[in-house]
Amino acid sequence: MTDQHALHTDVAIIGAGPVGMALALSLEGSGRRVLLLDARPPKAWANDPRALALAHGSRQLLERLQAWDAGAATAIDEIHVSQRGGFGRTLLTAADYGAPALGYVMRYKDLAAALAARIAPAQLRCECAVDAIEITPEQATLTLAGTTQRVTAGLVVHAEGTPASDPDVRVRDYRQHAIIAQVKPAAPHKHRAWERFTPDGPLALLPLGDDYSVVFTVPSEKVSALLELDDDDFLATLREQFGRRVDFVSCGARSSFPLALRVRSPIIQQRQVWIGNSAQTLHPVSGQGFNLGLRDAAELATALLDHAAADCGAALAAYARGRQTDRRFGMGFTDSIVRVFSNDLAPLRCARGIGLLALDLAPPLRHFVAKRMIWGARAWP
Ligand SMILES: Cc1cc2nc3c(=O)[nH]c(=O)nc-3n(C[C@H](O)[C@H](O)[C@H](O)COP(=O)(O)OP(=O)(O)OC[C@H]3O[C@@H](n4cnc5c(N)ncnc54)[C@H](O)[C@@H]3O)c2cc1C
Numbered sequence: 001m002t003d004q005h006a007l008h009t010d011v012a013i014i015g016a017g018p019v020g021m022a023l024a025l026s027l028e029g030s031g032r033r034v035l036l037l038d039a040r041p042p043k044a045w046a047n048d049p050r051a052l053a054l055a056h057g058s059r060q061l062l063e064r065l066q067a068w069d070a071g072a073a074t075a076i077d078e079i080h081v082s083q084r085g086g087f088g089r090t091l092l093t094a095a096d097y098g099a100p101a102l103g104y105v106m107r108y109k110d111l112a113a114a115l116a117a118r119i120a121p122a123q124l125r126c127e128c129a130v131d132a133i134e135i136t137p138e139q140a141t142l143t144l145a146g147t148t149q150r151v152t153a154g155l156v157v158h159a160e161g162t163p164a165s166d167p168d169v170r171v172r173d174y175r176q177h178a179i180i181a182q183v184k185p186a187a188p189h190k191h192r193a194w195e196r197f198t199p200d201g202p203l204a205l206l207p208l209g210d211d212y213s214v215v216f217t218v219p220s221e222k223v224s225a226l227l228e229l230d231d232d233d234f235l236a237t238l239r240e241q242f243g244r245r246v247d248f249v250s251c252g253a254r255s256s257f258p259l260a261l262r263v264r265s266p267i268i269q270q271r272q273v274w275i276g277n278s279a280q281t282l283h284p285v286s287g288q289g290f291n292l293g294l295r296d297a298a299e300l301a302t303a304l305l306d307h308a309a310a311d312c313g314a315a316l317a318a319y320a321r322g323r324q325t326d327r328r329f330g331m332g333f334t335d336s337i338v339r340v341f342s343n344d345l346a347p348l349r350c351a352r353g354i355g356l357l358a359l360d361l362a363p364p365l366r367h368f369v370a371k372r373m374i375w376g377a378r379a380w381p
Pocket residue numbers: 014015016017018019020037038039040050051052053054128129130131159160161162178180215257275276277278284286287288289290291292293
């Protein structure tokens with residue numbers, strides 16, 4: 001019997017964040033009907049305060065989707081890595097890797113706007129929170145909150161962002177928050193990013209326009225006090241972390257995000273697949289989260305296009321197999337950095353110094369890390 005209230009599509013994507021939209025664009029021209037469903041009102045992303053570091057490989061993927069807004073991107077030519085209160089530092093430079101930049105910094109809202117501008121209006125339904133999914137061997141049926149309308153689909157893609165508690169999601173709570181803000185440097189940044197490991201947690205300065213975007217990781221119990229400081233005192237706190245290396249003249253609004261690692265396993269089930277933050281939500285320390293999610297979207301599109309629509313199970317299995325290495329490296333690398341660098345134990349401080357020194361003195365080791373940050377899985381031998 002036909003369901004009068006059902007709208008049918010081949011691929012239903014839950015979540016029109018940057019990863020969901022990138023997948024919809026990657027399937028453009030494939031002959032498959034794609035519908036994006038988002039819980040929030042249109043353009044809700046315009047209020048997101050985050051700035052994201054994008055790998056050079058992500059730029060190439062976004063260019064392929066005609067969603068690269070060059071005017072909104074600030075190139076990172078160098079990354080200076082050091083630790084507070086300990087020896088060892090290293091400098092990564094783009095010139096060493098044959099890439100025009102190590103990466104780029106872009107506001108989440110500019111990234112989302114560039115992707116959204118390419119989405120056909122008929123493909124996107126806003127204020128449509130999916131609150132239940134029923135799977136049968138033939139199809140998936142999605143129930144939308146606040147309406148009797150249902151959506152039936154051959155495949156459901158979960159791109160709804162950070163997952164809530166679920167038995168399939170492993171959580172490691174870092175008991176840290178990221179405080180983010182835009183600060184004006186006293187001298188031009190010359191496209192250099194800074195990653196400074198402090199006893200509280202990692203602190204990053206990312207060049208954004210003429211300013212820096214700050215991602216300051218602190219233990220959760222310190223977050224309210226730092227948010228309540230006036231601008232001068234907050235800048236003094238940043239100066240304290242950096243010594244004389246960088247100075248600042250003013251600071252914009254501050255906001256905070258709780259930090260945890262959330263990993264879903266398995267990432268595929270019958271007629272369902274999880275990508276982006278819904279599959280893995282990472283600590284922002286090494287700027288891997290969106291980059292990994294974008295590669296999820298690109299590889300899922302490839303797996304779907306390599307198989308007939310009726311072969312959904314085989315396409316999902318190929319996708320899950322293909323994503324193992326890249327996901328494992330992205331999650332393992334980020335998690336290790338947080339755990340090794342967010343403390344002030346003397347033996348670990350010394351080991352970190354030796355590690356940074358080794359990176360500085362051994363170009364092959366430095367290149368190994370840098371190439372994986374620029375290219376992700378494509379850099380694996
Ligand atoms: C402070 C901070 C700094 C970061 N810095 C970086 C960085 O430098 N580089 C980097 O690569 N990554 C970074 N990240 C990670 C990056 O922000 C995420 O990986 C990325 O936003 C994930 O995109 P997404 O589309 O998967 O999810 P989201 O951006 O969370 O989008 C999910 C969408 O799903 C919708 N939705 C949710 N539930 C439902 C539902 N039930 N029904 C319908 N729609 C729903 C939401 O409204 C939203 O639009 C950072 C994260 C933080 C917190």
